[in-house]
Amino acid sequence: MKVTLKVWKQNGKNGQGELKSYESPDVSPDCSFLEMLDLVNNDLESKNQEPIGFDSDCREGICGTCGMVINGVAHGPGHGTATCQLYMRQFKDGDVLTLEPWRATAFPVIKDLVVDRSAFDRIIQAGGYISVGTGAAPDGNAIPVPKENADLAMDAAACIGCGACVASCKNASAMLFVSAKVSHLALLPQGEPERERRVIAMVEQMDKEGFGACTNEGECEAACPKQISISNIARLNREYWRAKLLEQPVRVEKGG
Amino acid sequence: MILDGKVPAGPIEKKWEEHRFNLKLVNPANKRKHTVIVVGTGLAGASASASLAELGYNVLTFCFHDSPRRAHSIAAQGGINAAKNYQNDGDSVHRLFYDTVKGGDFRAREANVHRLAEVSVNIIDQCVAQGVPFAREYGGVLANRSFGGAQVSRTFYARGQTGQQLLIGAYQALSRAVSSGKVKLHTKHEMLDLVIINGQARGIITRDLDTGKIERFAADAVCLATGGYSTVFFLSTNAKNCNVTATYRAYKRGAYFANPCYTQIHPTCIPQSGDHQSKLTLMSESLRNDGRVWVPNKVGDKRGPHEIPDNERDYYLERKYPSFGNLAPRDISSRAAKELCDAGKGVGPGGFGVYLDFRDAIKRDGRSTIEAKYGNLFSIYHEITGEDAYQVPMRIYPAPHYTMGGLWVDYNLMSNIPGLFVLGEANFSDHGANRLGASALMQGLADGYFIIPYTIGGYIAGTKRETVDTQHAAFADAEKSVTGQMEKLIAVRGKRSVDDFHRQLGKLMWNKCGMGRTATGLQELLKEIPKIRDEFWTNVNVTGSAGTFNQTLERAGRVADYLEFAEMMALDALERNESCGGHFREEFQEEGEAKRDDEKFRHVTAWEYKGVGEKPAQHIEPLEFENVKLAVRSYK
Ligand SMILES: Cc1cc2nc3c(=O)[nH]c(=O)nc-3n(C[C@H](O)[C@H](O)[C@H](O)COP(=O)(O)OP(=O)(O)OC[C@H]3O[C@@H](n4cnc5c(N)ncnc54)[C@H](O)[C@@H]3O)c2cc1C
Ligand code: SF4
Ligand code: FES
Numbered sequence: 001m002k003v004t005l006k007v008w009k010q011n012g013k014n015g016q017g018e019l020k021s022y023e024s025p026d027v028s029p030d031c032s033f034l035e036m037l038d039l040v041n042n043d044l045e046s047k048n049q050e051p052i053g054f055d056s057d058c059r060e061g062i063c064g065t066c067g068m069v070i071n072g073v074a075h076g077p078g079h080g081t082a083t084c085q086l087y088m089r090q091f092k093d094g095d096v097l098t099l100e101p102w103r104a105t106a107f108p109v110i111k112d113l114v115v116d117r118s119a120f121d122r123i124i125q126a127g128g129y130i131s132v133g134t135g136a137a138p139d140g141n142a143i144p145v146p147k148e149n150a151d152l153a154m155d156a157a158a159c160i161g162c163g164a165c166v167a168s169c170k171n172a173s174a175m176l177f178v179s180a181k182v183s184h185l186a187l188l189p190q191g192e193p194e195r196e197r198r199v200i201a202m203v204e205q206m207d208k209e210g211f212g213a214c215t216n217e218g219e220c221e222a223a224c225p226k227q228i229s230i231s232n233i234a235r236l237n238r239e240y241w242r243a244k245l246l247e248q249p250v251r252v253e254k255g256g
Numbered sequence: 257m258i259l260d261g262k263v264p265a266g267p268i269e270k271k272w273e274e275h276r277f278n279l280k281l282v283n284p285a286n287k288r289k290h291t292v293i294v295v296g297t298g299l300a301g302a303s304a305s306a307s308l309a310e311l312g313y314n315v316l317t318f319c320f321h322d323s324p325r326r327a328h329s330i331a332a333q334g335g336i337n338a339a340k341n342y343q344n345d346g347d348s349v350h351r352l353f354y355d356t357v358k359g360g361d362f363r364a365r366e367a368n369v370h371r372l373a374e375v376s377v378n379i380i381d382q383c384v385a386q387g388v389p390f391a392r393e394y395g396g397v398l399a400n401r402s403f404g405g406a407q408v409s410r411t412f413y414a415r416g417q418t419g420q421q422l423l424i425g426a427y428q429a430l431s432r433a434v435s436s437g438k439v440k441l442h443t444k445h446e447m448l449d450l451v452i453i454n455g456q457a458r459g460i461i462t463r464d465l466d467t468g469k470i471e472r473f474a475a476d477a478v479c480l481a482t483g484g485y486s487t488v489f490f491l492s493t494n495a496k497n498c499n500v501t502a503t504y505r506a507y508k509r510g511a512y513f514a515n516p517c518y519t520q521i522h523p524t525c526i527p528q529s530g531d532h533q534s535k536l537t538l539m540s541e542s543l544r545n546d547g548r549v550w551v552p553n554k555v556g557d558k559r560g561p562h563e564i565p566d567n568e569r570d571y572y573l574e575r576k577y578p579s580f581g582n583l584a585p586r587d588i589s590s591r592a593a594k595e596l597c598d599a600g601k602g603v604g605p606g607g608f609g610v611y612l613d614f615r616d617a618i619k620r621d622g623r624s625t626i627e628a629k630y631g632n633l634f635s636i637y638h639e640i641t642g643e644d645a646y647q648v649p650m651r652i653y654p655a656p657h658y659t660m661g662g663l664w665v666d667y668n669l670m671s672n673i674p675g676l677f678v679l680g681e682a683n684f685s686d687h688g689a690n691r692l693g694a695s696a697l698m699q700g701l702a703d704g705y706f707i708i709p710y711t712i713g714g715y716i717a718g719t720k721r722e723t724v725d726t727q728h729a730a731f732a733d734a735e736k737s738v739t740g741q742m743e744k745l746i747a748v749r750g751k752r753s754v755d756d757f758h759r760q761l762g763k764l765m766w767n768k769c770g771m772g773r774t775a776t777g778l779q780e781l782l783k784e785i786p787k788i789r790d791e792f793w794t795n796v797n798v799t800g801s802a803g804t805f806n807q808t809l810e811r812a813g814r815v816a817d818y819l820e821f822a823e824m825m826a827l828d829a830l831e832r833n834e835s836c837g838g839h840f841r842e843e844f845q846e847e848g849e850a851k852r853d854d855e856k857f858r859h860v861t862a863w864e865y866k867g868v869g870e871k872p873a874q875h876i877e878p879l880e881f882e883n884v885k886l887a888v889r890s891y892k
Contacts, residue, residue, distance in 0.1 A: 129428035137385035144396030
């Protein structure tokens with residue numbers, strides 16, 4: 001089967017972008033979508049033409065490196081899968097596919113379909129961790145965690161930091177990503193001591209990075225390759241307002 | 257030369273404790289005057305960076321990924337071992353030590369393995385405290401499973417995403433250190449050379465993958481935690497961008513490369529479906545706890561699996577290894593599959609596959625139980641092959657997965673170059689000739705959290721180093737060699753793509769230096785590799801230029817290194833005239849099992865670079881087995 005690609009080509013964040021057409025070679029339906037792009041690139045390279053810039057690494061949906069918008073859908077067709085988990089059998093012979101990068105102010109384009117997602121790292125650096133130095137840990141079983149909470153925490157921790165939630169949101173909001181981390185840590189007793197500080201710091205950083213506000217569109221959940229639930233966003237909101245309330249300056253009793 | 261592993265004296269249970277006491281300490285106030293470079297942010301690199309920063313060192317951390325969280329460790333599925341004995345099933349530090357030495361087919365350094373088993377328990381504690389959501393029982397305590405051929409349940413796991421969760425834990429610890437200012441993080445920076453001054457490792461040269469900018473970084477010590485080289489085979493279970501460049505370039509600067517031929521071929525991967533394929537996908541071997549492996553008795557049996565009655569099936573692992581059955585170790589299971597497929601009994605397109613059948617497990621436990629245990633794996637399988645493994649057995653075939661070889665290090669994890677430390681899969685140390693399941697994650701985190709923080713202090717406090725900065729001539733030299741190579745690559749403008757060469761090399765390596773190796777095959781390989789390398793340098797096409805974003809150039813540099821490295825790997829395989837663990841020389845077997853030659857090969861082979869195409873010099877570290885008696889590794 002063959003497909004026609006219309007690919008966004010752009011040099012650097014200030015570059016002028018444009019869509020450029022490419023024809024895929026004849027590929028087997030068992031070929032993965034990114035393998036098809038590899039073949040297109042190998043062909044371009046052997047003809048000394050510039051290949052399409054795109055990122056990937058694990059190619060099994062776990063590292064979060066890959067990601068592009070295919071015909072308007074972040075990570076393309078398929079439910080709960082990343083771009084690297086698409087197979088050509090999910091497309092039809094002769095399809096025309098438009099490939100675009102994640103589009104968000106906070107994710108500037110580096111080249112073609114590759115964007116800079118370091119804003120996500122800075123949000124985690126702002127507070128998405130538990131402060132425990134190496135060597136300071138008690139025995140693993142000294143902190144029992146109810147199985148239900150451990151499972152819910154794991155559901156949230158499954159986020160791969162790909163950015164599809166931002167790309168699919170008309171406001172380019174990062175709420176699903178942030179809520180996944182806040183939920184993961186807030187659901188565990190280990191996360192309790194820094195619960196308030198963490199959520200406030202992460203939300204502040206998120207705003208500073210230029211991500212948009214959440215207006216409950218739900219597009220993020222639909223695009224998320226790990227099916228992170230938007231109920232996490234509700235939890236994030238609760239955590240945030242709870243923390244804000246507790247943050248009220250402690251009233252100091254005036255002495256005599 | 258005989259290499260000294262610097263194993264401390266004393267009884268094995270006391271070595272690490274006493275060594276830690278004897279290591280010189282760096283005064284806390286002085287730590288901030290010292291800079292350490294850590295290349296790699298996988299389990300080993302991220303845990304080392306965070307731990308060193310907490311101690312007060314200035315840490316410069318590098319990775320080629322766009323975020324530290326994307327290191328290949330993220331892909332590990334099955335679990336991490338620790339001798340906690342939470343299940344009260346007879347596990348202990350000594351048993352984990354024993355299993356690992358035996359599993360490595362007596363080709364690992366006893367003292368290192370014992371230390372690994374000792375600190376394994378601290379790793380779990382640390383990860384739990386960081387919030388790693390390990391699987392739990394209803395009572396809230398940690399759950400365990402038996403994994404990778406172990407007869408005790410010592411594996412901790414987080415669904416099928418253990419590597420992801422452990423890495424996120426280490427990444428978060430690293431992120432905390434970044435926010436405290438103790439770690440300066442350089443993502444999308446690929447290390448392309450090591451800088452040595454007065455015989456000591458003092459810095460690195462990097463290329464910014466977004467801009468093409470070449471930079472120099474100086475430090476008091478350099479740690480490489482850059483992962484393994486399974487992608488020398490092109491097709492492997494590793495991430496696409498894994499490569500040997502960092503360790504190979506350190507080798508070219510004088511670091512010894514140990515046991516490069518020790519590679520692990522994982523038995524349960526989805527078979528290749530065509531030439532377009534860019535990687536192979538692992539199906540967690542936890543599946544072997546319930547799945548039964550078989551092939552048809554008859555050569556060339558074309559019937560569907562359901563049409564083959566039980567008495568015409570060969571459940572060969574159960575037949576050959578009655579006490580371990582389907583849980584036989586990786587190297588043994590892989591070889592058994594190859595042997596049967598080579599004999600024409602393989603199944604699926606091309607005949608390179610064996611069945612992993614859940615029929616009996618579903619009958620016994622019900623579909624819902626199997627679904628709860630392995631649902632995500634069954635859906636991965638479906639996504640990739642389009643087949644429903646609840647209805648038809650999975651097809652699996654071995655694939656390159658892990659590399660036990662790596663830069664040679666002593667007990668302190670320091671290479672033969674003072675100040676160059678090597679951690680995680682990048683070093684050679686703990687797994688001998690075969691790694692047991694769930695032991696790589698353990699080793700990466702042991703190295704980073706609990707070993708390097710001590711041993712690097714000993715080095716920094718115990719050696720004299722001149723004050724250097726990046727203006728030193730050695731930096732200029734290294735930078736020149738990096739830019740020179742890139743210019744050369746770009747100047748070729750030939751007709752073949754980089755991937756095309758990589759595929760060609762990979763196929764050759766798989767056929768002649770993969771699961772089965774022979775002297776004749778290896779000798780042919782040693783003639784063929786230089787030919788491919790020569791063609792590469794006259795006919796590759798690297799488009800674009802060096803001073804910009806250029807993914808083709810990134811790959812070209814890595815493949816160029818593989819085209820040299822592969823030769824050392826083949827040579828190592830040829831010189832090791834025995835079979836051990838993952839290194840199976842067909843001439844050396846007894847009833848189909850690996851036949852070691854302890855008399856001649858009870859040692860580590862470490863190679864010293866002598867020039868491209870030149871035979872490297874061979875060094876040897878003899879291995880002593882004082883605590884585990886040398887024995888034939890039998891799983892019968
Ligand atoms: C599919 C799969 C499943 C696995 N499952 C398990 C399991 O269940 N249990 C288990 O114990 N083990 C498992 N393993 C093995 C284990 O995951 C790895 O051995 C281990 O994670 C390696 O960790 P590391 O820190 O040494 O290296 P990696 O995680 O590979 O990290 C390498 C780092 O180095 C950086 N780097 C490399 N080269 C350069 C350079 N030149 N310049 C700058 N940066 C560089 C990379 O960016 C990355 O950050 C599995 C492996 C695979 C492939
Ligand atoms: S929440 Fe989902 S879409 Fe967003 S970064 Fe995480 S995995 Fe990707
Ligand atoms: S390449 Fe890793 S998630 Fe797609």
